[in-house]
Amino acid sequence: MSNYKYPHHRALGVSDESYVPFLGDPTDNPQLVPYFLLPTEKGQPGRVQISSSLVTNYYGDGLYKKNSPFNTHIAKGMEALTGTFIIERMIPDDAKEAGVTYFADVIETDIPVFARDEDLKYVIPLTKTGTTKGYSVKFISETGIYRDVKDGCREIDGAKSVMYPLFSYLGNHGSYYNNLGFSLFSPDDRYDELTSSLSYIFVAHNINKGIIKSLSNVIENRVSLENHAEDKYGIILDFNKVMDKFYNEDFNRGPIVATDTKVITYADNILSFSKMLLKREIKDINEDNIDKYDFTSIVNASKEPLLLDIISFKSQKSKIPYYGVMIDKDTAIIPDASVGRKVVEFSKGVYNHLEGGYDGTFDDVDLDNALISKLEEYTDPNSLLICPLSNSDTMLIDTGYGLETKLVFYKYIMMRINTHFILSNVINNVSLDQEQRNAIAAAVNARHKSVLESVYYNTAAFRGIVVNGTDENGIPGSIIKAKLLLDIAGRTNRVWAKTKIPMLNAALPIKRPIPSTLSISDKITLTELNCNYMETMGGNQYKFHSSQTIYPEAKSTLNNTLAMIAMCDIQTQLAKTWAKFSGDQITPKETLFQNMTSYLLSLIDSGHYTTSFVISVVIGQNEDDIKRGNRWTTNVTIATPSQLTIMTSTITAKQLEEVVTI
Numbered sequence: 001m002s003n004y005k006y007p008h009h010r011a012l013g014v015s016d017e018s019y020v021p022f023l024g025d026p027t028d029n030p031q032l033v034p035y036f037l038l039p040t041e042k043g044q045p046g047r048v049q050i051s052s053s054l055v056t057n058y059y060g061d062g063l064y065k066k067n068s069p070f071n072t073h074i075a076k077g078m079e080a081l082t083g084t085f086i087i088e089r090m091i092p093d094d095a096k097e098a099g100v101t102y103f104a105d106v107i108e109t110d111i112p113v114f115a116r117d118e119d120l121k122y123v124i125p126l127t128k129t130g131t132t133k134g135y136s137v138k139f140i141s142e143t144g145i146y147r148d149v150k151d152g153c154r155e156i157d158g159a160k161s162v163m164y165p166l167f168s169y170l171g172n173h174g175s176y177y178n179n180l181g182f183s184l185f186s187p188d189d190r191y192d193e194l195t196s197s198l199s200y201i202f203v204a205h206n207i208n209k210g211i212i213k214s215l216s217n218v219i220e221n222r223v224s225l226e227n228h229a230e231d232k233y234g235i236i237l238d239f240n241k242v243m244d245k246f247y248n249e250d251f252n253r254g255p256i257v258a259t260d261t262k263v264i265t266y267a268d269n270i271l272s273f274s275k276m277l278l279k280r281e282i283k284d285i286n287e288d289n290i291d292k293y294d295f296t297s298i299v300n301a302s303k304e305p306l307l308l309d310i311i312s313f314k315s316q317k318s319k320i321p322y323y324g325v326m327i328d329k330d331t332a333i334i335p336d337a338s339v340g341r342k343v344v345e346f347s348k349g350v351y352n353h354l355e356g357g358y359d360g361t362f363d364d365v366d367l368d369n370a371l372i373s374k375l376e377e378y379t380d381p382n383s384l385l386i387c388p389l390s391n392s393d394t395m396l397i398d399t400g401y402g403l404e405t406k407l408v409f410y411k412y413i414m415m416r417i418n419t420h421f422i423l424s425n426v427i428n429n430v431s432l433d434q435e436q437r438n439a440i441a442a443a444v445n446a447r448h449k450s451v452l453e454s455v456y457y458n459t460a461a462f463r464g465i466v467v468n469g470t471d472e473n474g475i476p477g478s479i480i481k482a483k484l485l486l487d488i489a490g491r492t493n494r495v496w497a498k499t500k501i502p503m504l505n506a507a508l509p510i511k512r513p514i515p516s517t518l519s520i521s522d523k524i525t526l527t528e529l530n531c532n533y534m535e536t537m538g539g540n541q542y543k544f545h546s547s548q549t550i551y552p553e554a555k556s557t558l559n560n561t562l563a564m565i566a567m568c569d570i571q572t573q574l575a576k577t578w579a580k581f582s583g584d585q586i587t588p589k590e591t592l593f594q595n596m597t598s599y600l601l602s603l604i605d606s607g608h609y610t611t612s613f614v615i616s617v618v619i620g621q622n623e624d625d626i627k628r629g630n631r632w633t634t635n636v637t638i639a640t641p642s643q644l645t646i647m648t649s650t651i652t653a654k655q656l657e658e659v660v661t662i
Contacts, residue, residue: 009578011417013454014462014558014567031569031608032490034482035086035393037374038063038074039362042176043089049392052082059087060176069359072367073428077399077479083490086393090370091173092360098177100355101168102344103140104273104310105152105333107161111136111326120320134280134324136161139311140333143340143356145170147266153333153341164273166310167225167239167265171354180261181207181353182243184346186312187222188319200224200309200316201237206261207351225265225310239263261354274308280324281308311346364428368405375411386415388575394568395485396421398478400428406444410451413463418571420463420549420564422485424478426470441466448550453558462551462558463568467544481544489565495608501562504547546645555642563640566609570636573603577634593619593632600634614639 033049041060050058055078062068063075078085111134115127138161140153145168152161171177183205204223221242222231229237236242243263309315313322335341344352377383385391396412396419398405409421425440426432432440444466451461467477487500547561548554557563577600584592596619604615618635625631 009575009582011571011574013417013452013457014459029392029494030084030490030492031494031496031565032395032486033084033086033392034078034081034395034397034486035088036074036078036397037088037090037371038072038078038367039070039090039092039360040087041068041070041174041359042172043087044172045089045091047086047088047391047393049084049086051084052078055085055087059089069362073364073400074367076475077397077482080475080479081483081486083486084392084492086391088374090362090367092362092366094358095173095360096356096358097173098171098175098180098354098357099145099168100141100143100170100352101146101165102352103142103146103163103165105138105140105154105161105163106273106276107136107152107154107156107159108133109136109156109159110134111324113323119318122321132324134326135277136326136328136331137313138328138331138333139344139346141340141342141344141352141355142336145264147269149269149272153336154328154331155334156331164269165266166270166273167263169243169352169354170262170264171357173357174359175357176359177261177354177357179353181351183207183349183351184223184311185348185350186309186314202239202311203348204239204242205351206243225267225270227265227267240265270310273310277308277310277313277322277325281322283324364400364402368402371401372405372408375408378416379411379414381415383415388416388418388572389579391416394419394572395482397482398422398424398476400424400426400476402427403440403443406440407447409444409464410448410461413461414451418568418575420465420568422465422467422478422482424476425466425468426476426478437468441468445550449552459558460552462549462556463564464550465548465561465564466550481547485561485565488562489569489609494569496610498610501610504544504561546643548643548645554645557638557640560640560643562610563613563638566613566638566640569608570604570615570638573600574634574636576603589621593621596632596634600636604636612641 029049041062043059048058056063060070062070064079065071110131112128113130113132115123115129117123136154136156138154140163146165148165150163152163154161169182171180183203185203187201187203201222201224204221206221222235222237223239223242224237225239227238227240231237240263243261309322313325313327314320315322333341333343340355346352377385380386396409398409398421406423409423412421413419423444425437425444427440448461448464453459453461453463465478465481467481469477471477471480484500484504487497487503489496491497548559549561549564551558553559577596580599581592581596587595597617600617600619601615604617609615614637616637618637619632621632625633
């Protein structure tokens with residue numbers, strides 16, 4: 001036995017004393033939270049706790065659409081369930097992120113001079129009066145992320161342009177993100193509400209093709225290209241934060257559904273470009289027009305020209321066109337198909353969309369390999385996944401994985417003390433007869449019988465269920481069993497729906513009879529293998545005849561599915577109790593143990609489970625604990641009714657005269 005010297009919850013597992021061998025504050029979560037690892041059309045990578053009703057909002061409609069590549073056997077299983085899920089998006093190896101960088105392609109050359117009125121605005125129609133040295137600018141986009149200034153894509157009179165990356169607009173992996181776009185333009189009105197910073201304010205519209213179809217449906221945001229910009233009301237204007245957060249986790253109005261977009265602005269490049277324009281612009285400003293031109297608005301408090309309009313080139317206050325810069329609408333660019341180079345426009349109603357997003361390719365083998373790799377993490381003693389307090393998933397469901405994957409499901413329960421799994425003897429897209437399914441059940445049970453629930457007590461593994469067959473739609477029995485259990489113990493208030501417990505063994509309606517029924521030998525085989533089997537009951541009904549775990553002793557409490565769920569939850573509450581009271585140096589021990597007992601009993605009140613369970617708690621120090629000084633022992637006893645699964649029947653024939661009293 002290890003002699004731990006650091007604060008530690010030493011979980012010894014479950015001791016089975018429920019049968020006699022036959023010799024002749026953290027935030028509460030539902031007790032049942034399934035974990036799913038699968039490819040989705042959108043969403044951030046990593047684990048997300050989410051209600052089943054919000055799955056398609058966050059991860060995309062393709063999950064539940066027939067013929068969608070994302071409608072995998074895992075997604076089909078998820079669709080049949082309701083409750084709280086932990087979902088982790090699987091990213092295929094060849095998937096690509098959507099991302100576009102926007103450049104100002106700049107070249108110094110002769111630009112036209114147009115006649116202006118007394119307010120310094122252009123006379124309409126435009127009248128060219130000559131040329132002047134200035135900057136010709138063309139806005140360019142390229143797929144990918146580019147931070148450094150580079151050679152440009154235009155040539156005028158032998159001079160070559162320079163490309164200044166202004167910002168990159170990024171999405172996540174997948175073609176879905178190619179639908180997302182934005183319109184960035186200079187507003188017609190003034191916006192001088194800035195306090196903490198002084199920079200030119202643009203307007204950004206976000207759009208999703210096929211969903212937002214008109215400007216009236218598009219959210220409009222004032223944005224600044226200066227980092228950390230906000231107005232006097234505290235509304236964030238920083239373009240980075242607005243695009244990164246407003247459509248993912250709205251910092252001004254609370255959380256909403258994510259689009260997973262973000263912007264990276266390149267402050268050094270924007271400043272270099274702005275200084276270049278400012279230096280040229282000063283040449284045409286004199287004492288007669290300085291007030292109209294609003295020269296003071298060009299330079300902010302830090303003497304940096306961030307109040308320059310670098311996309312439509314007009315002064316912020318009076319909307320006077322700049323003198324020394326012009327947008328080039330004539331010169332052709334040098335093409336580069338490898339980066340998707342093209343000319344873009346920043347003006348109202350013109351949308352620039354993300355590009356480069358690719359879903360990647362995957363099949364059932366990839367789904368299996370992803371889960372096998374993830375289950376390895378559950379066996380790593382240094383993995384964060386094994387902590388029962390920081391991870392709310394408690395259930396792993398076999399939705400049709402291959403045999404090699406089924407055989408490693410036990411890794412989900414090896415080091416996590418509060419989890420269980422539900423296995424099926426069905427393999428997605430593989431036609432199996434009953435004999436083959438029996439063989440799968442035998443292999444799965446043989447593997448899991450070699451795993452111990454507790455090395456200390458030499459208790460066999462019991463936190464697992466094996467279910468035979470499918471329903472009329474091809475959904476594995478493991479999903480049907482999981483749905484029944486989630487209906488009972490998957491509620492957010494953590495109180496079991498006791499009225500639904502009889503449904504575990506009730507006859508369930510189906511649309512049409514299951515194509516094949518089990519032979520007597522199949523039933524016997526499955527029963528011996530601790531395999532829950534579905535059977536047609538005649539008409540349009542089927543049922544489970546028992547709800548057993550993988551535990552080998554039929555008479556044991558550990559063979560009871562509901563008891564298993566309760567014990568998994570009790571393990572979570574034991575971990576919470578340790579976390580709350582460990583390290584207390586002030587409270588007298590007897591009082592501390594009483595407080596622990598009251599706290600733990602409040603967490604595992606049998607009313608949370610079923611009134612037929614009897615649960616008791618004893619907390620204190622035994623002789624060994626006292627010798628070591630830093631230990632205490634908590635013993636939880638759970639007593640459950642026997643599960644009646646075997647009926648013995650006899651028909652006795654007698655003469656009528658023997659039973660009729662005259």
